[in-house]
Amino acid sequence: MKIKRISEHPSLYVLENQPKKTSRTPILFIHGANMAAWCWNEKFMPYFSELGHPTYAVDLRGHGKSGGQENLPSNSIADYVNDIERVIAEIGETPILIGHSLGGLIVQKYIEYNTAPACILMASVPSDGLAPSIMDLFFNPTFFMQNNLSQLFGTWFSPVDVTRKSVFSGHVDDDVVIRYCTEMQPSSPKALLDSLWLGLPSKKNPFDIPMLSLGADEDTFFRPEQIRKTAEAYNAEYLNMKNTSHAMMLDSRWHESADAINAWLQKQSL
Numbered sequence: 001m002k003i004k005r006i007s008e009h010p011s012l013y014v015l016e017n018q019p020k021k022t023s024r025t026p027i028l029f030i031h032g033a034n035m036a037a038w039c040w041n042e043k044f045m046p047y048f049s050e051l052g053h054p055t056y057a058v059d060l061r062g063h064g065k066s067g068g069q070e071n072l073p074s075n076s077i078a079d080y081v082n083d084i085e086r087v088i089a090e091i092g093e094t095p096i097l098i099g100h101s102l103g104g105l106i107v108q109k110y111i112e113y114n115t116a117p118a119c120i121l122m123a124s125v126p127s128d129g130l131a132p133s134i135m136d137l138f139f140n141p142t143f144f145m146q147n148n149l150s151q152l153f154g155t156w157f158s159p160v161d162v163t164r165k166s167v168f169s170g171h172v173d174d175d176v177v178i179r180y181c182t183e184m185q186p187s188s189p190k191a192l193l194d195s196l197w198l199g200l201p202s203k204k205n206p207f208d209i210p211m212l213s214l215g216a217d218e219d220t221f222f223r224p225e226q227i228r229k230t231a232e233a234y235n236a237e238y239l240n241m242k243n244t245s246h247a248m249m250l251d252s253r254w255h256e257s258a259d260a261i262n263a264w265l266q267k268q269s270l
Contacts, residue, residue, distance in 0.1 A: 001015075003087065013059045014084055015041050016057075017055045025114045026093055027098060029044065033187040034103025034184040040249060043250065048147040056095065079191075095185050096119070111205060119236075122248050123214065124213065128229070208235070213227055213234070216251075221246050
């Protein structure tokens with residue numbers, strides 16, 4: 001699906017995976033920093049499509065095959081929320097929203113003024129922002145420096161072992177890590193500043209949307225207690241996935257996270 005450029009808003013590229021028989025609510029997946037829609041198409045989109053969900057994943061502006069690369073440094077969280085609104089209008093039915101990392105913050109901002117059948121935050125930027133996580137990373141200065149550079153310039157800047165440590169758990173072959181690294185890209189400094197304080201959510205689930213917040217006990221970015229605190233802020237159910245790291249949808253134990261989400265959605269009759 002290609003959404004045309006309008007006014008100051010660039011064109012958007014949307015991956016979609018339609019089930020053989022639609023029997024459940026559509027899902028829109030929203031990627032985090034350094035990634036694009038491809039990260040969902042590896043495992044999660046085929047999994048949920050097989051269960052009857054029409055699945056969509058957007059390349060946020062400046063990412064992947066969407067337009068706006070020239071303005072990437074100035075992209076804000078508000079810009080990304082606008083992208084989500086445009087995709088939903090094109091789908092024609094409000095989908096379940098699943099956001100990972102920075103994508104989780106985008107979901108939090110979207111639901112300040114919009115509703116959805118359900119929202120799922122996966123290893124999401126906490127409701128109180130990135131500041132506590134940055135303080136944690138300062139205790140490992142070498143890793144902090146390499147990770148900070150990779151956030152700005154793409155994970156190709158970091159060695160394979162640092163990338164593996166930062167986003168994966170369990171055994172992941174070097175060739176798989178390298179392939180994922182080649183897909184990763186720089187992030188918007190403006191969006192990262194928004195994640196610190198400028199663009200944090202001011203309203204917490206005003207429409208009482210059913211929500212699930214998943215943490216990963218080997219996440220090097222966000223501690224389980226930060227994810228639990230975010231769940232409490234949104235009156236969301238909280239799950240801590242064991243032996244799982246930040247890139248939950250690509251991790252060696254991705255299937256356990258997908259199964260947990262599916263079980264929760266079934267409880268919501270979605």
